[in-house]
Amino acid sequence: MIDVDEQVRLARGLISTASRIVAFSGAGISTESGLADFRSQGGLWERYRIVTFQEFIASHASRVEYWSMRRELIPGLIAAQPNPAHHALAKLEEAGKLRCVITQNIDGLHQSAGSKRVIELHGTNMSASCLDCGRQWPIAEIQQRLEAGELDPHCTACHGLVKPDTVSFGQAMPVEAMEQAYRATADCDLFLMIGSSLEVQPANQFPMVAHQGGAHLIFINRTATAFDHLATVSFSESAGRILSSLTE
Ligand SMILES: [Zn+2]
Incomplete structure (x- = not known):
């Protein structure tokens, strides 16, 4: 079992060598914004x-x-205001390392933080x-x-x-957004998952798609997921604190 500092070092190395990062966010990224x-x-x-x-x-x-x-x-x-986790992802995009954010959230906080390419699945x-x-x-x-x-x-x-x-219950998922999300994930070299339990469709598809495409996976989530074994590094800490220290 490696400690958090060692995990941070490892994750920083993955981020510094990656050039096609895709972030995937769920509700857990917005809890530190009070949602x-x-x-x-x-x-x-x-x-x-x-x-x-x-x-x-x-x-x-x-x-x-x-x-x-x-x-x-x-x-x-x-x-609601974006928190350090949203800002860290916007910074990665600005630095030319992050291709897009795929989100299950409906709160618009990635855009408020300055992210330009946001795929909203819901x-x-x-x-x-x-x-x-x-x-x-x-x-x-x-x-x-x-x-x-x-x-x-x-x-x-x-x-x-x-x-x-x-997208309400009973309403079809947006086809174009789904296709964009799958394409970006299949082509990424690092898949950064923040704040999703990965329990529901289609969230549970993406880690496997990224893994099969040869990407490394970093998970930041309070609780364990069914896909933790695919992740090179996984954190069960505050997303804001971890992402800030990974991208500073
Ligand atoms: Zn009308």
Whole structure:
């Protein structure tokens, strides 16, 4: 068992020799920004059930239920700031070492930190669109409408349904984003996984794709995953602290 300092040294060596790094992030990277992992969080997600895409489309009552939860969720997302882990990844991209960030998160914090190439597998909660005409609004504008008393906001142009640009349960994954993510992962020389338990589809595909492409893998996650045996180095520490020390 090697100690953390030795792991940091090893991981730094992998980063310094890599030129096509792909980062993969899950909810764990944003907990240090004050956003709880919704799967493990109490409170909000316990008081509301999940409204599927089909229910959202089909009924006004489901949309009212959906938006009343969002109305509580959105202010925290708007206020959240990127933490040192997000900044470290943006720095790696700026240095020309990191190709892209693939994220399961919908909080927009990679972009806030300055990351340019971000592939959002589950979409984003920072904007909402009309499902009919495609018109898009910043989520803050929709939040204002909710706070002004709207329960089921519709498009101001065509009266179509408005929904956050997230991938809801029951909604298809974005095909183009998935393909980009697989291509980048298959071609990377270092796969940097931060804050995902790698339990759900499609997250659990990526470590194997990277490994089969010959990449080294570095994992930074609070808990063990089913793919730790593929990683050259794995840390169960704070992502912000570890990533900062790896990239300074
Ligand atoms: Zn519309």
